[in-house]
Every structure is written in structure tokens, then in C-alpha cells.
Amino acid sequence: MTITQSTRAATTSELTIATSEGVLFRLPLAGPAPRLYAMLLDIVIVLGTVNGIGLLVYWVFAKAPGFGVMVITLAEFAIGFAYSALLEGYWNGQTIGKRLFHLRVIDQDGLPLRIEQAWVRNLMRVFDALPFAYLVGGISVLSSPLMQRFGDRVAGTLVTRQTPLSLPDEEFWTRQKYNSFTEYPTIAMQLRRAATPELAALIQDALRRRNELATYARREIYRELAAYLQSEICPFPDELIERLSDEQYLMNASSILFADRGAIASSKIGDLGQG
């Protein structure tokens, strides 16, 4: 992951921010599809609201329907722009649709969005919606590393995915605790010797991107990698392999590869390193 001068870097799916304190964190970016769904939901909400107000206005202006139409036309127009701008501005970058689809608009430096930015990005919709069905905005999203439509580029904002995350559960910690490969220090050392840096990086990358891969793809990749390691590099005994999932196999292998020498050596006297 490279860090640009502006301390922002993006792949197609995430924005990496390096803070002045030297911490690096990644924010997952939202693709066009969930944004489209959220927008459609918001449109439904706005139309519902406007129609609700419309009934009320018709009732109030029963004697003067022309003025009723005037009020509704103007209200619809104003609400159409103000709905997203106000909600995003005062509700930390979320409209109702965005909240339900776990999206949030933020400043492109990782800060909460400001009210002016919310207005600018929403007024720019008149351009992004050209010539129909948000074609300009959609092309802009697909061609931008930060997945910004023109409104986002002007306002300096971006849309992130905000799937709720909680601390990993108990199973996670027990899985991390014990590395059964350290019971076989000779084969483990063989793994360390034979693995190329590329292979080590590949394993690490596959594990790191665990949550970005579709389930079937993950299973397939892990199975192939584990099978390759087992057959070509480090033949651990079958009775151990039977107990391990492919993912656990790779995690063990990876922690052997990236552990310092002492962790494996010390395991000989029973004090197991973890990983």
C-alpha cells in the first residue's frame, strides 16, 4: 500500500489515511450499486413525504387549488434538494437510505462532512444526473479511484461503507491462541526455508483480504494454497491436517513464516509461541 504525499491513497475499494501521528487506517469505499439502492429508497421517502404534504395542502387550499399546486410544486422542488443536504449535514453524513444501506458520506480526509459540503454535493446532482439516470455521475464513480461522482469531487467528499463492526468474538481469540505447527519444528523450519518471499506475501494477502472475498472464492483460494503448501513444501502429518481447516492451515503457516526464529525454537521446550 503506497502513501501519497497528501497522505491519502486509494485502491478501488478502500481509502488509506495516514494520520500525522503515524497511524495508518483504511476506510472501505462504497461502490455504485449500494449507493443507487440508497438513493432509490431516499427518492421513495421524499415522494411519500411530498405526497403526504400534498394531501394536507389540497385540503387547506380547497378553495384555491391553483395556489395549492403552486405550494406543492415549490415544496417538492425544495424538499428534493434539502432532504439529502440537511440530513447529511446534520446527521453525520447519512440520509435514511444511506443509514439502512450502511453508507456514510465523509470528507475525503477522513473527517465528518461539513454542512457546506453536504449542500454542494447535493446541488451538484443537477449535473451528475445528466443526461438521464445519473449517467454522468455513474461514469464518474466508475472512473474515479475514490469512487466520487462530480458532486463529491467538487465538495471533496466520498461515500464509505459502514458495516457495523464489533470486537471479534471468543472463537477468534481461541483460534489465534495456539499454533499446532509448532509441534513439528523440523517441518516448520522446512517451511521457513523453502517459502519464497512472494509465496509468503501471497499467503498473507489471501488472509488479510479474507472479508473482501466472496465465500466460494475464499474457500477455493485457501484450498489451493493449502494444498500447494502441503504437497510441495511442508508435508505435515495427516493426523494433524485432518483436524485443520484450510484457513487455519494458512494462518498457522503464515505465523510460522512471519514469526521470529525464537518462537519456533522455544516451542521445542514446550513454551509455545502463539500466532
Added chain:
Amino acid sequence: MILNLERFRAQAQPRWKDLESLLSALESRPDRRLDSAEAEQLQQLYAQASADLNRVTHGALAPDLRQYLERLVARAYAELHYTPPTRSQLWQPRRWLRIFTAFPESFRRQSRYFAMAALVTISGCTLGALAVRYDPASVDVLLPANYLRNPGERVHEEEQGQARHSNSAQIEAEFSAQLIRHNIQVALLAAALGVTFGIGTALLLFENGVLLGAVAVRYTQQGFGLFMSAWLLPHGVFEIPSILIAGQAGFYLARLLLHRREDRNVRDSMREWLILVAGLAMMLVWAGFMEAFFSQHHAPVLPYGFKVGVGLAELVLLTLYLLLIGRTESARVTRSGLATENG
């Protein structure tokens, strides 16, 4: 160093929980104010969580945990580095009224972009006028609608239509809303087309100008100059300047995007654009009402001289407003603005 995750968790989990609850509390406050004890606590927990994140990133293979910590650090980072609007800024209707002084001030500050917009429109006007004057064949191309091509019929219709349209305030109300919506949409587009480096804005203004020039010459040629001035001036003196201001906002935006890297205060620049857009929207609301309720009444109900007079009076008032309002106050406002920000 490879982390002993078990031991690490036992040490660190309490402070992650603390940070999480502090952040949830903060994020649920609309003004996100911190008292000094909270700020200190946040700073400390943030520093610790950052250090923990670094250790997990480099010392363990725990993608779930890393993601969790990244999210936590991102939230804390946002809270720490964000200056929230104060409670008074969130709800202060008196500040909203400031738009009435802020608009002419912004207009004057960015007047060179207004000049650009006017120049483009005027050149369009000139082209349209010359084309209709010297090349009658171009009329069919430039003026697609029949009523624009043959003003005689239209004038006749309008003047005869008086009886039919009398007491039609209902229809006029509906009409005004449509006008307002359409005009604001077009103006907003002109302002937004600044992202095409101003090219789109210029094209839109130019096209508008051509049409305006062609119509003016056509009507005058056929001897309906007075009718046309009376018909267009009462709303046109607001409508045309507001489109020019939309062009101004568009060119301003183009300039802003081209010089983004040098711009130290993007936030203020964006606010300037918003003020221009809000101001022109207000102008178009007035223009819409005038067009629907006033401009459509012709002689003999309203003498043309009177309508032209109203239009010119509006123009004078608008000019005075744009050139004079806020100028004497600007120094005071800046000072009091600073005072409220400090206080």
C-alpha cells in the same frame, strides 16, 4: 515482534470499550462538544488505540481485529480533528437572514466572473441579433417556436386573451411555480457546469444570449418593441441578471477547481459559491411571481408604459441592492463574526 494476542487482548480490551462508549456518546450529540476532561480522555484513548492498531498491523495476522481497530481509530480521528459547529450555529434564524447582505457582498467580490458571464451573453446576443437582422433565413433555425417567429399573432393573441384570462389567479399561481422551478433548475445547471472548466457554463450562456438577441430584433423589426419590453422587462430584469449570476457562479467554480491545490480555504470558497446560488434562487422566485402575475397582463388593462416603468424601477433597485448593500457593514460583520467564533 509477534504479538501474544491473548495477553494483548486482556490488556487492551478495556480501553477499546472505553473509547467505543465515549465515541458513541459524542456522536449522538448534535453539536459534538467536548468538555476538557473528555477531550483529554479522547486524546489519550485515541493514542493508545492507534498504538494498538500499529501493533496488530505489524505484529499479528488478525484481519478481523485489525478492521475493528481501524474503524475505532477512524472514528476517534474524525472526532478529534473536526471542529464542530457550535449549538448556536446549528439553530440561529438570524444568521440565515445574513444571506441578504452576504449575497451582494459575494457578488461584488467575484464581480470579474460576472463580467465574464455578461461578456459571453452579450456576444451571444450580438450574434443572434446580427443573424436575424442580416440573414432572415436564420430565423427558422434560431427561433424554433412559432410564437417567437411570428410575433404578430402572439401579440394579437395575448392582447385578445385578456378577457379569457381575467380572474385567473389560480392558473397564474400554478404557472409561477413551474417557472420558478424551471428557471432555478437551468440556473443551477449553469452554476454546476463549472465542473466542465466553465465550458458548459459558457455554452449555456451563449445559447441563451443568441435566443435573446434574435427575439429582441425580430419583435422590434416587426414593430412590437414596446409590447415586448412591457412583456419581458418586469420579470426579465431579475431573470436575466440571475442567469448571469449563475454563469458567474459557474466560472467561479471552474476557477476554484483549477486552482484547488493553491486554495488554502476551500471551505470559504465553497460557501461563496453556495451564497451566489442561494441569492440567484431568491431572485428567480421573485422573477417567477412577476412573470406569472404581472407580465402576462397587457394593455388595455395595464398600459405598456407603466409595465416598462415598473421593470426599470426594479432594475434600479436591484442594481442598488447588488452594489451597495453590505458594503458599509462588511467590516463590522467580519469583526462580529470573528467575535462569535472566538466566543
